Amino acid sequence: MDETNSMPGKDMDRAYWDAVGDDYDSEIFSVRDNDTAGLVAGHIARLGDPAHTAADLGCGVGKFTSLLAEAFGRVHACDLSPKLLEQARRACRPWNNIDFFQTDLGREAHPVDPVDFVLCVNVLIMAGLDARMSALRAVTAQVKQGGHLLLVTPSTESMLYTQFRRIDWCLREGMNCDEAIRDSVPAHGSVRALHQGIRPIEGVPTKHHLKEELLVLLRGHEMDVLSIEKLTYPWDTEFDDPPAWMEGPQPWDWLVVAQRK
């Protein structure tokens, strides 16, 4: 199997996301609910303008869409899954400035013109390189010249750091080194996938990005990267029942703000 383009495990296709819709909150990690410092909301408030238009690309069930509707005059909410879009539509019922579009970012021409602000949270996570590159092209092309992109993606550095903390925890519990390392190796996935920053989350191969990888990718798509910061989460988002002593740097996603040249 060519693991650069298709990975073993579930594919993040439309059927997958529709099925997730049956129990979205327990299956999908919510950046909105776990961003306790309100970093994403802060950027939206800072860059928002009632005279401007925003797009929530891969809006899911609309966790961020209402925040955009509050800050911008018009919002396009787009998702691959009709089932998730329906839930987003219900969640955003109080707002009358949102249009919903079912679209595959990786395959179809986008149904609307580029906008002033694009939000794309944990969408560029598909394992297939072709699909991910097409989606990145579509996402960046959707930002107007001078407009902003706010991108959130799982961090490869955080993924490796979390495994270090897991091994350290096992050693403290009395395991020997071999046992501790074995305990931290995922049940699925491969070295080849890991080399690309792809690791299973709940059995689903998920792309993580390095900070420098994001810089290079975005610069290659006519974007100036203005900031890359850590969006940190508590340890119980990574481990069941983490011990009280587990402090120190917390796990994180990368939060990037970029501007189209």
Ligand SMILES: C[S@@+](CC[C@H](N)C(=O)[O-])C[C@H]1O[C@@H](n2cnc3c(N)ncnc32)[C@H](O)[C@@H]1O
């Ligand atoms: C992890 S969820 C994040 C949802 C939302 N951005 C949030 O943070 O709450 C990923 C979303 O991306 C959507 N998605 C995945 N691939 C897509 C594609 N090719 N085109 C459009 N949406 C896609 C999925 O349907 C899903 O709703």
